[in-house]
Amino acid sequence: MPELPEVETVRRGLNQVTLHQTIWGGQVLLDRTIAYPFCADDFLAELKTCAIAQWHRRGKYLLAELVKPEPKGGQVSAGWLGVHLRMTGQLLWQSQEEPLQKHCRVRLFFPDQRELRFVDQRTFGQMWFVPADRPPQEIITGLARLGVEPFSPEFSADYLAERLKQRQRPIKNALLDQTLVAGIGNIYADEALFLSQIRPQTLCSALSFAQIQRLHAAILQVLQASIEARGTTFSDFRDVSGVNGNYGGIAWVYSREGEACRTCGETIQRLKMAGRSAHFCPTCQE
Numbered sequence: 305m306p307e308l309p310e311v312e313t314v315r316r317g318l319n320q321v322t323l324h325q326t327i328w329g330g331q332v333l334l335d336r337t338i339a340y341p342f343c344a345d346d347f348l349a350e351l352k353t354c355a356i357a358q359w360h361r362r363g364k365y366l367l368a369e370l371v372k373p374e375p376k377g378g379q380v381s382a383g384w385l386g387v388h389l390r391m392t393g394q395l396l397w398q399s400q401e402e403p404l405q406k407h408c409r410v411r412l413f414f415p416d417q418r419e420l421r422f423v424d425q426r427t428f429g430q431m432w433f434v435p436a437d438r439p440p441q442e443i444i445t446g447l448a449r450l451g452v453e454p455f456s457p458e459f460s461a462d463y464l465a466e467r468l469k470q471r472q473r474p475i476k477n478a479l480l481d482q483t484l485v486a487g488i489g490n491i492y493a494d495e496a497l498f499l500s501q502i503r504p505q506t507l508c509s510a511l512s513f514a515q516i517q518r519l520h521a522a523i524l525q526v527l528q529a530s531i532e533a534r535g536t537t538f539s540d541f542r543d544v545s546g547v548n549g550n551y552g553g554i555a556w557v558y559s560r561e562g563e564a565c566r567t568c569g570e571t572i573q574r575l576k577m578a579g580r581s582a583h584f585c586p587t588c589q590e
C-alpha cells in the first residue's frame with residue numbers, strides 16, 4: 305500500500321508532467337472509482353476545460369488545484385481533483401497510443417496525445433471532483449480526520465508524548481492510526497520502530513519520553529530516506545512514469561523475516577498485530 309513517501313514521489317512526478325495543460329476529455333471505465341460527484345459523467349464534465357495549477361499532498365491523499373482560463377485573460381479557481389491510491393492505485397502519465405492496462409479505471413486526456421491513467425487492480429482507489437465553492441474536506445471526508453503532517457512544525461516529540469500517554473494499545477497500532485500522524489503505514493512504522501529501538505508490541509503508555517524523542521526523530525528519518533529513494537520497492541508501487549522505488553534495498557526490518565539484522569546479525573522476526581505483519585529485531589528492539 306502506498307504510504308507518504310510513495311504518494312509524495314507520485315506528487316512530485318505529477319508536478320513535472322501535468323501542469324498548465326487543459327484537460328479536454330476523459331473516460332471512466334469503472335464507475336465506483338469516482339467517489340464524487342455520484343455520476344461519472346458529471347465528474348468528467350466538471351474536469352473538462354480545467355488545467356492543473358499544482359498537485360498537493362495531505363497524508364496519503366493527492367489534491368490537484370484546478371484552474372480555468374478567464375475570457376479576459378488570467379485564470380480562476382475551478383475546484384480540486386482528489387485522488388487516494390489505497391491498496392494498489394497507480395497514476396501513470398502515458399501516450400494515448402499505449403495499450404490500455406487491464407486494470408485501467410479512469411483516463412484523463414491532455415494535449416499532445418498524452419493522458420493520465422488511474423490503474424488500480426484491487427479497485428479500492430478513489431477519485432473526487434470538489435467544486436470551487438466547497439472546502440475539500442467537506443467532500444473528501446477522510447481529510448477532516450487526518451492528524452498532523454510529519455514534516456509540519458506541529459509534529460514534535462511533545463505532541464507525540466501528549467497523544468500517546470495513557471494509551472493502552474501497542475505503539476505499532478498507534479502509528480498506523482492516521483488521526484495521530486498522517487501518511488505512515490506498515491512499512492515505515494516497522495522501520496521507525498527499529499531505528500528507535502522499540503518493540504512494536506510495546507504499549508504507548510509504557511514509553512519513556514526519551515523513547516518518544518527517538519521515535520519522533522526516526523519517523524522523520526525513514527520517511528526522508530524513502531522519499532530520497534523515490535519510494536518503496538515493495539508491493540506494486542509505481543511512480544508516474546511506471547518505475548518502482550528503491551527503498552526495499554535499504555530497509556532495516558520490513559519484509560526481512562528470517563534475514564540477518566543489519567546492525568547485530570540477529571534473525572529478524574515477524575508477528576501478527578491487528579491483522580498486519582510487524583517485523584522487528586529481538587536484540588536491537590526492547
Ligand SMILES: [Zn+2]
Nearest residue numbers: 565568585588
Ligand atoms: Zn539487531
